[in-house]
Amino acid sequence: MAKFTLRKQYRPYVSPFDPCPSIRVKTYVTPPNLYVGFQPEKLPQFNAKQALFAGTLWKVFYDPYYGSEEKEKGGGQ
Amino acid sequence: MSQKELPKEFYEMMEELQAIDFVLVELTLYLDTHPDDFEAIEQFNENAHARQILKQKFEQQFGPLQQYGNSYSGYPWNWDDPPWPWQI
Amino acid sequence: MWVYEKKLQYPVKVSKCNPMLAKFLIEQYGGADGELAAALRYLNQRYTIPDKVVGLLTDIGTEEFAHLEMIATMIYKLTKDATPEQLKEAGIGEHYVNHDRALFYTDAAGNPFTATYIQAKGDPIADLYEDIAAEEKARATYQWIIDQSDDPDINDSLKFLREREIIHSQRFREAVEILKEDRDRKKIF
Numbered sequence: 001m002a003k004f005t006l007r008k009q010y011r012p013y014v015s016p017f018d019p020c021p022s023i024r025v026k027t028y029v030t031p032p033n034l035y036v037g038f039q040p041e042k043l044p045q046f047n048a049k050q051a052l053f054a055g056t057l058w059k060v061f062y063d064p065y066y067g068s069e070e071k072e073k074g075g076g077q
Numbered sequence: 078m079s080q081k082e083l084p085k086e087f088y089e090m091m092e093e094l095q096a097i098d099f100v101l102v103e104l105t106l107y108l109d110t111h112p113d114d115f116e117a118i119e120q121f122n123e124n125a126h127a128r129q130i131l132k133q134k135f136e137q138q139f140g141p142l143q144q145y146g147n148s149y150s151g152y153p154w155n156w157d158d159p160p161w162p163w164q165i
Numbered sequence: 166m167w168v169y170e171k172k173l174q175y176p177v178k179v180s181k182c183n184p185m186l187a188k189f190l191i192e193q194y195g196g197a198d199g200e201l202a203a204a205l206r207y208l209n210q211r212y213t214i215p216d217k218v219v220g221l222l223t224d225i226g227t228e229e230f231a232h233l234e235m236i237a238t239m240i241y242k243l244t245k246d247a248t249p250e251q252l253k254e255a256g257i258g259e260h261y262v263n264h265d266r267a268l269f270y271t272d273a274a275g276n277p278f279t280a281t282y283i284q285a286k287g288d289p290i291a292d293l294y295e296d297i298a299a300e301e302k303a304r305a306t307y308q309w310i311i312d313q314s315d316d317p318d319i320n321d322s323l324k325f326l327r328e329r330e331i332i333h334s335q336r337f338r339e340a341v342e343i344l345k346e347d348r349d350r351k352k353i354f
């Protein structure tokens with residue numbers, strides 16, 4: 001089984017007449033809130049500073065997003 | 078017009094305040110849907126207390142964070158002293 | 166009533182003088198899935214929804230105003246010292262001739278804000294599903310703005326805002342579960 005990821009992929013139909021170079025694999029985001037259900041009590045937390053910079057107190061919801069430029073520079077997943 | 082430049086401590090203490098207030102925002106939303114989580118309420122109250130102390134410390138140095146009487150005023154009235162949050 | 170606090174929810178830094186980003190960011194100021202629409206949508210729904218979720222709508226609605234102020238701060242900083250020529254090059258010339266550098270509630274294409282962005286059906290489930298969708302749309306919008314942005318400091322603040330949409334969506338999903346009054350029953354089965 002493939003490793004779990006919040007980033008899903010699909011392969012759109014590629015036509016020989018596509019005017020731009022075909023993007024063979026497209027990705028989309030499935031955020032963590034789709035998988036947690038009703039949040040259980042006592043989930044692991046960040047400390048206050050980490051939480052502020054993560055945008056969430058609970059680690060399970062932390063889902064960093066990297067823009068296309070950052071990805072090109074080697075950031076992201 | 079003279080303009081006071083903010084010292085480094087302003088930004089540091091502001092970030093501390095933002096961090097603790099963020100924990101309180103997160104716990105508030107969480108408790109809105111988990112009103113029976115005793116541990117989380119304890120954590121909330123502890124943070125609310127620490128927040129009050131930090132707010133006092135901040136306001137003594139840098140002026141009121143809120144008005145309508147939620148903060149004390151210096152003399153002269155210093156609520157409307159710049160800078161405002163979007164200017165710093 | 167509301168009490169203003171002289172502080173941003175999260176530090177906003179802008180490192181590059183790139184007014185083009187202001188043109189994109191305005192989408193989250195006065196756009197359909199922007200922070201103003203979010204704040205007004207949630208606060209307005211409170212009057213016709215069960216008491217159990219009024220607190221949540223109040224608190225998320227209030228947080229959205231803090232996000233609105235962060236977006237305003239970014240736009241203010243990006244345009245404050247830009248020359249009319251720079252603004253024209255950035256595609257903000259049309260805005261400039263009407264408003265100078267004043268902020269105005271429009272989307273990125275210049276469409277003025279409208280109340281039709283704020284759904285209010287009076288049906289608690291319909292309204293909460295609307296809210297969940299609004300949060301996911303706002304999350305997606307932040308992703309597309311981050312994709313267009315070359316300013317690491319602005320991206321840092323935008324990532325914070327994007328993450329907040331994830332949390333808000335989570336809480337609205339929980340609100341639906343609360344209204345189903347099904348949580349304790351499930352534990353028994």
Ligand SMILES: [Fe+2]
Nearest residue numbers: 203329330333
């Ligand atoms: Fe939101």
